[in-house]
Amino acid sequence: MKLVLSHIRKDYNGKPVLKDCSYAFKGSGTYVLMGPNGCGKSTLLRICSLLEAPDGGGLVFQDDGTPLIRDLALRRRITLVLPRTGVFNTTAFHNAAYGLKVRGMGGNLLKKEVDRALDIVGLAHKSGQNARTLSSGETQRLGIARALAIGPEILFLDEPTASVDEENTAIIESIIGNLKKDGRTMVIMTTHDTDQAERLADTLLLMKEGSIADRKH
Ligand SMILES: Nc1ncnc2c1ncn2[C@@H]1O[C@H](COP(=O)(O)OP(=O)(O)OP(=O)(O)O)[C@@H](O)[C@H]1O
Ligand SMILES: [Mg+2]
Structure with missing residues (x-):
């Protein structure tokens, strides 16, 4: 299942957080989103996992190019895990x-x-x-x-190893690595750990001034 974001915008109390986020997640592999504290990573994950609506722009989930209706059946195919x-x-x-x-x-x-x-x-x-x-x-x-x-097809992980020790971090990284090998689940995650991002990312994304820049394939 693909996820296409077009010109997503989100403001809180009149202050823009996401300004123009466009990106196509292709349905497989591991995407790692990085960026400084408060740049909008968690906000974007909440929007992508349908927990919050954007103020502008849109997102579409697709199967073989066909847009999916945003119903309970779709929500059951995606899930977000929070840091705590x-x-x-x-x-x-x-x-x-x-x-x-x-x-x-x-x-x-x-x-x-x-x-x-x-x-x-x-x-x-x-x-x-x-x-x-x-x-x-x-x-x-x-x-x-x-x-x-x-059995989600898209797993959103928001800082899955924040305040987790080395041993558990290694376990969590190997879980993410195995999901990639298995090929059934696309992972879209955030981290502040550059080494971890290098280890896990098929695609490294950087959030900059409210939009997404693609760093690596
Ligand atoms: N529900 C909300 N109400 C008001 N402001 C919010 C809300 N949610 C997020 N924000 C603000 O939006 C900005 C982006 O927050 P967000 O949590 O998305 O950042 P982040 O990139 O995940 O940061 P971190 O790396 O610290 O987790 C912050 O300034 C935050 O205070
Ligand atoms: Mg966050």
Whole structure:
């Protein structure tokens, strides 16, 4: 699934944050968006994941060139993971299962999909532990598991390794690397870590004065 942004504009309290963002995400690989604090990266991810509407311009999701209607079915194919994942006061398993349960899945299929997602992020052995007792690195991986459980075609990751130690950062980077190998999920992420961006990016994007500049293919 492709995502095409045309002339996206967003203001907060009369102050422009995104001025003219145009870009075509081609549907595969890893895109890394960089730029200074407050330049609008998170804002752009919220708009792209349909959590917030732009003030101007538009975005279109496409399958083989056909624009998709922005309905629940489309929203189920994309998901955003925030830098500090919130968790429910229940087991890691039930936290990871949330997205599938609200979509009506239950029984053995639910268990299989959740176990798969927890396994991908290396938390299978923590399945029964209360999520509030996980370390922050583990919590961040749980947030990714919750997102991966639904099998998204576009995964937006906003600073997935912010305040995460080296070991967990390596795990999260390898999850992102494996998604690329798997080829089913396009990742669009932000980071302040230049080395990480170099390691992960197929395409490195720079946010500058409210618009996107393409740095590398
Ligand atoms: N809901 C909001 N109301 C008012 N201002 C907002 C809102 N959301 C974001 N902003 C402002 O928009 C600007 C861009 O914020 P954003 O969080 O997108 O930046 P960022 O590039 O993600 O920064 P960082 O690297 O620090 O995460 C900031 O000045 C921020 O204060
Ligand atoms: Mg941000």
